[in-house]
Amino acid sequence: xxxxxxxxxxxxxxxxxxxxxxxxxxxxxxxxxxxxxxxxxxxxxxxxxxxxxxxxxxxxxxxxxxxxxxxxxxxxxxxxxxxxxxxxxxxxxxxxxxxxxxxxxxxxxxxxxxxxxxxxxxxxxxxxxxxxxxxxxxxxxxxxxxxxxxxxxxxxxxxxxxxxxxxxxxxxxxxxxxxxxxxxxxxxxxxxxxxxxxxxxxxxxxxxxxxxxxxxxxxxxxxxxxxxxxxxxxxxxxxxxxxxxxxxxxxxxx
Amino acid sequence: xxxxxxxxxxxxxxxxxxxxxxxxxxxxxxxxxxxxxxxxxxxxxxxxxxxxxxxxxxxxxxxxxxxxxxxxxxxxxxxxxxxxxxxxxxxxxxxxxxxxxxxxxxxxxxxxxxxxxxxxxxxxxxxxxxxxxxxxxxxxxxxxxxxxxxxxxxxxxxxxxxxxxxxxxxxxxxxxxxxxxxxxxxxxxxxxxxxxxxxxxxxxxxxxxxxxxxxxxxxxxxx
Amino acid sequence: xxxxxxxxxxxxxxxxxxxxxxxxxxxxxxxxxxxxxxxxxxxxxxxxxxxxxxxxxxxxxxxxxxxxxxxxxxxxxxxxxxxxxxxxxxxxxxxxxxxxxxxxxxxxxxxxxxxxxxxxxxxxxxxxxxxxxxxxxxxxxxxxxxxxxxxxxxxxxxxxxxxxxxxxxxxxxxxxxxxxxxxxxxxxxxxxxxxxxxxxxxxxxxxxxxxxxxxxxxxxxxxxxxx
Numbered sequence: 017x018x019x020x021x022x023x024x025x026x027x028x029x030x031x032x033x034x035x036x037x038x039x040x041x042x043x044x045x046x047x048x049x050x051x052x053x054x055x056x057x058x059x060x061x062x063x064x065x066x067x068x069x070x071x072x073x074x075x076x077x078x079x080x081x082x083x084x085x086x087x088x089x090x091x092x093x094x095x096x097x098x099x100x101x102x103x104x105x106x107x108x109x110x111x112x113x114x115x116x117x118x119x120x121x122x123x124x125x126x127x128x129x130x131x132x133x134x135x136x137x138x139x140x141x142x143x144x145x146x147x148x149x150x151x152x153x154x155x156x157x158x159x160x161x162x163x164x165x166x167x168x169x170x171x172x173x174x175x176x177x178x179x180x181x182x183x184x185x186x187x188x189x190x191x192x193x194x195x196x197x198x199x200x201x202x203x204x205x206x207x208x209x210x211x212x213x214x215x216x217x218x219x220x221x222x223x224x225x226x227x228x229x230x231x232x233x234x235x236x237x238x239x240x241x242x243x244x245x246x247x248x249x250x251x252x253x254x255x256x257x258x259x260x261x262x263x264x265x266x267x268x269x270x
Numbered sequence: 271x272x273x274x275x276x277x278x279x280x281x282x283x284x285x286x287x288x289x290x291x292x293x294x295x296x297x298x299x300x301x302x303x304x305x306x307x308x309x310x311x312x313x314x315x316x317x318x319x320x321x322x323x324x325x326x327x328x329x330x331x332x333x334x335x336x337x338x339x340x341x342x343x344x345x346x347x348x349x350x351x352x353x354x355x356x357x358x359x360x361x362x363x364x365x366x367x368x369x370x371x372x373x374x375x376x377x378x379x380x381x382x383x384x385x386x387x388x389x390x391x392x393x394x395x396x397x398x399x400x401x402x403x404x405x406x407x408x409x410x411x412x413x414x415x416x417x418x419x420x421x422x423x424x425x426x427x428x429x430x431x432x433x434x435x436x437x438x439x440x441x442x443x444x445x446x447x448x449x450x451x452x453x454x455x456x457x458x459x460x461x462x463x464x465x466x467x468x469x470x471x472x473x474x475x476x477x478x479x480x481x482x483x484x485x486x487x488x489x490x491x492x493x
Numbered sequence: 494x495x496x497x498x499x500x501x502x503x504x505x506x507x508x509x510x511x512x513x514x515x516x517x518x519x520x521x522x523x524x525x526x527x528x529x530x531x532x533x534x535x536x537x538x539x540x541x542x543x544x545x546x547x548x549x550x551x552x553x554x555x556x557x558x559x560x561x562x563x564x565x566x567x568x569x570x571x572x573x574x575x576x577x578x579x580x581x582x583x584x585x586x587x588x589x590x591x592x593x594x595x596x597x598x599x600x601x602x603x604x605x606x607x608x609x610x611x612x613x614x615x616x617x618x619x620x621x622x623x624x625x626x627x628x629x630x631x632x633x634x635x636x637x638x639x640x641x642x643x644x645x646x647x648x649x650x651x652x653x654x655x656x657x658x659x660x661x662x663x664x665x666x667x668x669x670x671x672x673x674x675x676x677x678x679x680x681x682x683x684x685x686x687x688x689x690x691x692x693x694x695x696x697x698x699x700x701x702x703x704x705x706x707x708x709x710x711x712x713x714x715x716x717x718x719x720x
Contacts, residue, residue, distance in 0.1 A: 330691075334691055338686055430562055431561060454570035458569075459566065462562055
């Protein structure tokens with residue numbers, strides 16, 4: 017078998033809840049180091065797509081492959097493997113409320129990776145320092161601000177050495193003044209070449225980071241292309257229209 | 271200092287009684303907590319018929335007086351040819367009743383855990399077992415501990431009902447002395463003091479456990 | 494008809510009379526407990542420290558001593574000692590009332606503490622006296638948010654009232670025991686008694702739920718008031 021070109025391939029994913037179809041045959045591919053940004057109206061299927069990619073929500077049909085090798089979604093072991101290789105950042109952080117910031121990062125290292133405590137702590141300290149929280153490691157989620165929580169969540173995902181990071185509107189639940197600290201962490205990640213798929217409404221992330229923009233609506237990827245192609249001056253794309261409405265709401269964006 | 275024969279008799283009797291009471295309370299509390307956890311988990315995650323069954327169990331034991339449950343076990347079961355000793359009847363009744371109340375707190379705690387906590391664990395590659403063991407149980411335990419602890423305090427007080435099915439514990443021993451000397455006021459005040467001590471000790475221990483498990487911004491707020 | 498059913502059918506009216514007696518005890522005890530409980534709660538929240546100390550002692554005792562022991566203590570001990578010749582009904586109602594007062598006080602205390610301090614301040618700023626503020630601003634709010642906890646307390650007192658049979662009050666339990674000891678049909682009779690209690694619990698809880706809906710203030714929730 018030749019070395020696969022794509023780190024992640026998603027082929028014709030379908031998902032519906034009862035009569036409500038959320039994803040209609042969505043496919044995408046991701047190269048190493050590539051950053052794809054998903055945009056589109058709420059309820060368009062962005063969140064579900066991300067959750068299906070690491071099978072937090074099982075897709076009804078479709079395949080997911082990593083490095084050209086299809087993941088058997090029925091096999092629990094494969095599934096746990098997949099999730100270890102694909103990190104996820106949630107809109108609502110989903111930190112474990114009963115654990116300190118440090119333990120939030122170490123718990124998966126210790127219990128899933130079976131690292132010993134010393135090594136796990138060392139790794140976690142490193143990741144927390146990277147996101148600028150080296151002095152907050154003993155605090156519990158309830159004692160952290162939203163921006164700090166999201167940065168702990170990023171450290172937690174990175175500690176597992178994911179090959180791909182999925183970010184589900186990482187700044188949407190934050191107060192406006194806290195958005196900046198999370199964005200700068202994400203930008204630093206991008207600079208290091210992290211492969212990412214990110215759903216966001218943040219214009220600055222779309223234009224500044226994305227190699228590819230996917231516009232999703234009604235469970236279908238309606239348009240895709242480079243930011244220049246979709247958002248360049250004078251382009252009459254739906255993506256452009258959507259982004260214009262976003263910046264109207266945001267003032268100047270940020 | 272010499273105690274009068276009345277007080278000597280009283281204290282001897284109550285000390286014997288309190289040992290029996292503790293012998294009733296500890297197995298009942300442990301059994302009650304175990305039943306509560308099992309029933310609470312089944313009532314939350316079990317398949318529908320099991321859930322319904324668990325709900326019926328809890329409603330039944332929470333909706334009828336404990337005395338009646340004890341009478342059914344001790345006086346009623348012989349009609350079916352089942353004979354329980356007073357001690358066995360009392361402990362069985364306490365366990366079943368306490369378990370029903372405990373299951374309510376366990377269920378509430380499990381339901382209060384948000385979906386995101388499961389997602390967070392799964393996204394890191396936790397197996398179902400790991401998720402339950404490292405995320406769900408530690409959180410549910412902290413949410414349930416206050417209610418479950420209170421239930422144990424209740425159990426200590428209601429252990430006095432064992433006397434009604436002729437198990438001679440604190441209240442029973444006290445009553446014997448009281449009828450013998452015909453000094454009800456002093457005797458039952460002393461019995462009350464014994465119970466107050468038991469309850470207060472239990473409260474202190476529970477408070478310690480709660481403090482030890484305390485996580486900021488988590489669990490029971492008001493004291 | 495099997496003998497067990499015959500006994501139930503024959504003794505049912507007799508047991509139901511006991512249910513009225515039980516209901517009477519519970520209503521009296523709950524109302525007595527309500528009055529006393531409100532006073533204790535006000536004393537604990539707003540009173541000076543000696544008052545608070547005495548009231549907290551009261552709560553500690555009545556929440557720590559079993560109802561059965563209190564019944565024995567008051568009925569055979571204190572009431573006789575003090576020369577009070579109370580009937581079984583009055584004795585049980587008083588003892589259960591004193592117990593539930595301790596628990597109700599705690600409910601009301603929690604509700605009062607959850608009430609924003611601004612409510613009291615606003616009342617004072619309008620020139621109300623402390624008593625007026627408590628009576629017309631604080632109590633109407635806390636009594637409403639206390640109903641769910643109160644309904645729980647009702648079900649506890651109802652079940653505790655079954656202990657009244659030890660001092661010979663002719664309520665459900667005593668009557669059941671009376672019939673059972675004559676007919677030896679213990680199991681079916683106690684199950685019947687259990688069902689009667691179950692129904693009484695259900696009726697009371699339903700009524701209180703109706704009351705809760707009835708006096709509900711739109712948009713006013715008890716979130717955090719009784720967690």
